[in-house]
Amino acid sequence: MHLTIIRRERGNAISMDVYADNLVSELRQIRPQWTITEIAPNPWWDGEDNPWHSGTGLRKYYERFWQHPRQVKQQETDLFHIIDHSNAHVAYWLMHLGKPIVVTCHDLVQFIYPEILREQARFPAFSTAMLNYSVRGMLKASQVIAVSSNTANDVEKILGIERQKIVVIPNGTDKHFHPLLNSSVEHLRQKYTTSPDEVCLLNVGSSHHRKNLLTVLKVLHILVQDGTCVRLWKVGDDFTADQKAFIQTHGLEQKVIYLGNPNQDLLLQIYNAADILIAPSLYEGFGLTVLEAMACGTPVITSNVSSLPEVAGDAAILVDPMNVQAMSEAVLQLLNTASYRQVLREKGMERVNQFTWRRTAEQVAQVYENLTIPVPLHLAKTVS
Numbered sequence: 001m002h003l004t005i006i007r008r009e010r011g012n013a014i015s016m017d018v019y020a021d022n023l024v025s026e027l028r029q030i031r032p033q034w035t036i037t038e039i040a041p042n043p044w045w046d047g048e049d050n051p052w053h054s055g056t057g058l059r060k061y062y063e064r065f066w067q068h069p070r071q072v073k074q075q076e077t078d079l080f081h082i083i084d085h086s087n088a089h090v091a092y093w094l095m096h097l098g099k100p101i102v103v104t105c106h107d108l109v110q111f112i113y114p115e116i117l118r119e120q121a122r123f124p125a126f127s128t129a130m131l132n133y134s135v136r137g138m139l140k141a142s143q144v145i146a147v148s149s150n151t152a153n154d155v156e157k158i159l160g161i162e163r164q165k166i167v168v169i170p171n172g173t174d175k176h177f178h179p180l181l182n183s184s185v186e187h188l189r190q191k192y193t194t195s196p197d198e199v200c201l202l203n204v205g206s207s208h209h210r211k212n213l214l215t216v217l218k219v220l221h222i223l224v225q226d227g228t229c230v231r232l233w234k235v236g237d238d239f240t241a242d243q244k245a246f247i248q249t250h251g252l253e254q255k256v257i258y259l260g261n262p263n264q265d266l267l268l269q270i271y272n273a274a275d276i277l278i279a280p281s282l283y284e285g286f287g288l289t290v291l292e293a294m295a296c297g298t299p300v301i302t303s304n305v306s307s308l309p310e311v312a313g314d315a316a317i318l319v320d321p322m323n324v325q326a327m328s329e330a331v332l333q334l335l336n337t338a339s340y341r342q343v344l345r346e347k348g349m350e351r352v353n354q355f356t357w358r359r360t361a362e363q364v365a366q367v368y369e370n371l372t373i374p375v376p377l378h379l380a381k382t383v384s
Contacts, residue, residue, distance in 0.1 A: 001031070001372060004077040007040040008084045009064075015288070016084045019104070022172060023083065026361030037075060041068040061130070069093040078372050081364075088137030100142040100371035102364075107147075107285025108135070108154045113210050135159070142371055145169050145364065147286045148307035169364055170311075171286050172357030176264055177271065177295035179349075185273040192233065192257055192273075199223075199230040199335060202274035202298070204267075204289040205281075207237040212280045212303075212321050214243060219278070221250045222328045228335070232256045233274060235267065271296035276334055279303070280321040287311045291355055294348030299341050301330045311355075315347035 005024055008016045024036060041063040069090045072080065080094055085105040094101050110131055138144050138159060144166045146152035152166045193200060201220065207213050216232065223230045238258050239247065247256055262270060271277070277293035279302045287308045293300050300316035302308045309318055317330045334341050 001033075001079065001368065002035045002077045003027070003037070003368065004072070004075045004080050005036060005038045006072055006080060006082045006087060006090055007038055008087060009041050015106070018174065019106070019171065020083045022174070022357040023361055023364060026357045027365060030358070030361055031365055037077065039068075039072055039075065042071075065089060065130070073097070079368055081368075082137075082141075085138060086131065086134050088141070089134040091137040091140040095140040100368075101140065102143050102145060102367060102371070103138045103141040104145040104147065105138060105151055105155050105285075107151055107283075108158055109210065109283060109285065111135075111154070111158050112283050113208070141165070143167060143367055145367065147171050148310050150307035150310065151285045167363075167367060169360055169367070170355055171288060172360045173288070173291045173295050173352050173355050174264075174357075177268055177292045179295075179297040180269065180272040185269050188269050188273040192259070193231060194254075195229060197229050199228060199276070199331075200233055200274045201230060201331070202233045202235065202270065202277050202293070203279065204235045204277070204292075205237070205279075207234075207240050207243060210281060210283045212282050213239070214246060215280050215321060215324055215327065216278055217243060217246050217250075217252065217256075218324045219327045219331065220252060220255060222324065223331060224252065224255055226328075226332075228332070230255065230331075233270065234258045235270060236261060267292075268296065271298050274298055276301060276331060278327070278331070279308075280319065280327060281306065281308065282321055284308055284311075290316065291352050295352045297345045297349060299334050299344040300348065301327060301334070313347075313351050315344065315351035317344070 005020060007020050020038070024038060027034065027036060070093070072090050073093045077099065079100045079102065081102040082088055082090055083104050085103055088103045091101050091103065114128065136159060138155065139161060144155055144161060146155055146166055146168050147170055149168050152168050155161050155166055156163050203213060203216055205211055220230065220232050232255060234256060247253060259270060271293050277289065277298050277300045279287070279289055279300065281287065281303055283306045285307060287302070290300050290302055290308065290311050294315060300312060302312055302316050302318060303321040304318040305321060312318060317334070319326045319330055
């Protein structure tokens with residue numbers, strides 16, 4: 001089989017790079033006889049005198065919506081796999097070629113929280129229109145891969161795609177994340193804590209409203225008022241203006257620390273050094289940080305909504321993401337019960353074993369083969 005993987009621009013969507021890199025790596029190992037071509041948008045003019053400099057935004061749209069689809073369409077292949085739903089507009093160019101088209105949908109967060117685009121885009125109305133156009137390209141796919149049942153439900157409900165065209169294949173967990181010896185993270189604890197007894201709560205990701213970080217800060221405030229020696233480590237996006245105002249108003253400046261966007265090695269150390277991952281998101285397409293923390297042996301408190309129960313199973317404490325008191329009590333329960341912490345650590349590391357990139361690749365490969373291998377005539381008659 002000749003397979004064409006259609007990627008996003010490298011570096012512009014790190015999570016998509018993780019998905020594509022791991023999927024392709026595993027596919028090459030389990031199907032070494034296949035030819036796999038990867039193709040991503042490339043700058044059409046690299047010179048300094050480029051009249052469509054990326055600062056105008058025009059070049060990006062030209063590359064994504066004209067040049068890139070034309071390049072993909074010229075590929076000689078047996079099957080196309082668009083690994084990011086926001087690139088599904090390419091399917092419009094491929095639908096008449098008679099080749100199977102697979103699209104992976106990671107989430108439909110912009111449909112659930114449209115303010116994300118309004119906050120981030122230079123021209124929100126235009127960006128929203130282009131995203132709608134792109135995502136609805138999934139309607140032209142032969143098969144849609146959803147990374148969770150929650151995402152599959154969204155695809156069916158929001159886009160009206162028939163359920164039989166959607167298959168749920170979860171993401172894997174990067175092998176890089178694993179438990180470290182206490183001695184190897186002690187320097188990190190010493191650097192970012194005020195005492196050996198301080199409890200380190202960790203939150204990883206963006207600071208958008210859907211991540212529910214204000215609830216995390218309210219939990220922190222309750223714990224501080226109760227006399228708990230605690231600090232919040234924030235990784236990923238910095239706190240928003242509203243979140244910083246809450247921190248200042250409640251005197252939490254010395255109880256929070258922003259650790260920026262660390263590389264993978266440092267993130268591994270942070271996961272291991274933290275006492276609890278607290279991730280009460282209101283919406284996640286998958287929730288990879290939950291598995292990353294579990295892989296490092298860090299207990300997890302997360303939401304009982306969206307895709308998070310699918311990912312966490314019984315290996316985390318699931319709470320109503322808006323119930324500040326319940327979340328505070330969950331933290332105290334973990335801190336006060338060593339045996340429970342150990343149970344969650346063991347369950348978490350066992351849970352992670354169910355989410356491997358090898359398993360993901362095996363299931364994706366099966367999708368490809370179902371779409372490209374002809375059904376024997378006698379079987380086809382039996383089915384009909």
